[in-house]
Amino acid sequence: MVLSDRSTGKPKNNQAGRKSHGERRPRQPLKPGLEARIAATRILSAVVDRKTSLDGMLDSEHGNPAYLPLNEADRGLVKAILQSALRHLPRIDAIIAGMLDNPLPEGARSLHHLLVVAAAQMLYLDVPDHSAVDLAVEQANGDPRSRRFAKLVNAILRRIGREKEDLLAAVDDLPCMPDWFMQRLEAVYGQEHALAIAASQLQPPTIDLTVKSDAAGWAERLGGQVLPTGTVRLDRFRGAITTLEGFEDGVWWVQDAAAAIPAKLFGDLHGKRVADLCAAPGGKTAQLVLAGGDVVAVEQSKSRVKRLESNLARLDLPAETRCVDLLTIGADDSFDAILLDAPCSSTGTTRRHPDVLWTKDAADIAKLAALQEKLLRHAVTLLKPGGRLVFSNCSIDPSEGEEIIDRLLVDFPDLRLLPIVPEDWPGLEAAITPKGEFRTTPAMLAEQGGLDGFYAAIVAKI
Known part of the structure; x- marks a missing residue:
């Protein structure tokens, strides 16, 4: 006997309210931007904990599985988050550690990376604080390893949002390099030069071109300057290199x-x-x-x-x-x-x-x-x-x-x-x-x- 649903008149499964064998609930779509944050957290973990090269994981064809499905805008966001997080990692770590009464448990590395990703957005990128906080809490709730810490995530990040300027000022003198490497730099170059090297890595890299000939002419055409090496350095260029005059003709290379x-x-x-x-x-x-x-x-x-x-x-x-x-x-x-x-x-x-x-x-x-x-x-x-x-x-x-x-x-x-x-x-x-x-x-x-x-x-x- 086939039962029907009175409200629709359509046949009604006599197992109403249950999933049939093999049937799965449809996956709920993630909040916009959450996939990008999850990808950034996983890739940061791979870099810091497993010493995996960032370039390989951000490869457009063979990169990290969490990165490949993202659209171009989200890929760009992931790159920006990771660049900022890795450049400023000692300072971000210090800020997070200063807000904890006790260190995070040994098994909470994924939670730590989640906090670093969110803090990097709030401290060093143009991401609205409320967005970074909301998505980080959502991410924590969605991860069985971090779910019990969701309230802690919320509290730490909201405090970062409130005290941002003071927190940044407090870590301003902290070199953004691992201790072991700073010690090597100081031994070779002295403390002053070592600190200058550490500070230099916080600046965005330039785009430099080697030209076949007429460096001064190409600097004028492309809006740049000629360095002592004869290199043409572009000023504030942020577009696609392939769109620049001279690329197709092969008159210069990066x-x-x-x-x-x-x-x-x-x-x-x-x-x-x-x-x-x-x-x-x-x-x-x-x-x-x-x-x-x-x-x-x-x-x-x-x-x-x-x-x-x-x-x-x-x-x-x-x-x-x-x-x-x-x-x-x-x-x-x-x-x-x-x-x-x-x-x-x-x-x-x-x-x-x-x-x-x-x-x-x-x-x-x-x-x-x-x-x-x-x-x-x-x-x-x-x-x-x-x-x-x-x-x-x-x-x-x-x-x-x-x-x-x-x-x-x-x-x-x-x-x-x-x-x-x-x-x-x-x-x-x-x-x-x-x-x-x-x-x-x-x-x-x-x-x-x-x-x-x-x-x-x-x-x-x-």
């Missing part, structure tokens, strides 16, 4: 001012056979080609070689590319000039990559320094007598720069350091060490927007 220095140290390369041994994404390769070199660009990763070739094609610059481990290149395949911009800890790039200091530690720096030295010791065997090699990286730790070169010169008596002359680099004289090596830090050129930390040295084979 490259931090400091990253443009190592290739410039060779000078004229006409008639020279040149190797760029860690070549992707290709900015330095392009510089070497423009300097007149017959360039072989070496990269181990297939995907990075593809990116390298794509960039060179846009720039219409010829170079031989090889997808190979540089350690397998034999001494019979020798070069007049070699650039080894080696993989490193990237501690000089925290303006652009604030996750670096939370995904790396002292052990990582030591491991990467050992790899760099191994690569460098092989690279010098590929250098012809009379040839020059430039060794560089974007670390600001001497164990990944000066100390490696010192050991190399002791063990290879046919090599000598070619000192860089400060007078050849007006405006960057302070970046030349007493021995004649390049050592930029993010605190340099501060009035013009700063630059990445870089090390570079020239060695010649006798």
Whole structure:
């Protein structure tokens, strides 16, 4: 017998009020913006607790599963939240800790990250306080691990909203870097310079372009300035790089001012056979080609070689590319000039990559320094007598720069350091060490927007 619902006259299931076998309640839609906050919290956890690179998780095709379903606006919000949270993490942590009578339980890491994400919006972004608070409480209630702390979340965040200015003033002198790294910086650069480096990473990164020619002309066209390196730095540009004049024609490429220095140290390369041994994404390769070199660009990763070739094609610059481990290149395949911009800890790039200091530690720096030295010791065997090699990286730790070169010169008596002359680099004289090596830090050129930390040295084979 089929029963019918009197109000509709439609057949009525005799299991009314119950879910049939296999049936699930439809999922209630989340509040607008909540998915973005959940994604930001999960990604922050991956960075801080599991030391996962932020760039990979924000990849538009292969990123974090919580990030990929978001629309472009929410993706932009997630990036902004994470950048702010990671840049200011020690200060945010201090503010939250100061509001707790007792530390959060060991198992409450997800709650801590939820609070950091909300606080970053309230303290450093243009997100209305009520929105950040409401969504954080909703997020806490929706997570079984954090549900019992929802009232605490509400209380802490409302207090942050009320006392924002005083709270920020109270932590203003706290360096936004991990203690272990600040100690290393102070030991090398002294306290004043170390604090300046820490402060520099709080500034938004600039957009720098290396142009094929006429830097002054392109600076005028694009609304920028020419730096001492010859780099064109754009002023307050926030749009899509691909829409700028000159992109499609391949007359310039994006490259931090400091990253443009190592290739410039060779000078004229006409008639020279040149190797760029860690070549992707290709900015330095392009510089070497423009300097007149017959360039072989070496990269181990297939995907990075593809990116390298794509960039060179846009720039219409010829170079031989090889997808190979540089350690397998034999001494019979020798070069007049070699650039080894080696993989490193990237501690000089925290303006652009604030996750670096939370995904790396002292052990990582030591491991990467050992790899760099191994690569460098092989690279010098590929250098012809009379040839020059430039060794560089974007670390600001001497164990990944000066100390490696010192050991190399002791063990290879046919090599000598070619000192860089400060007078050849007006405006960057302070970046030349007493021995004649390049050592930029993010605190340099501060009035013009700063630059990445870089090390570079020239060695010649006798």
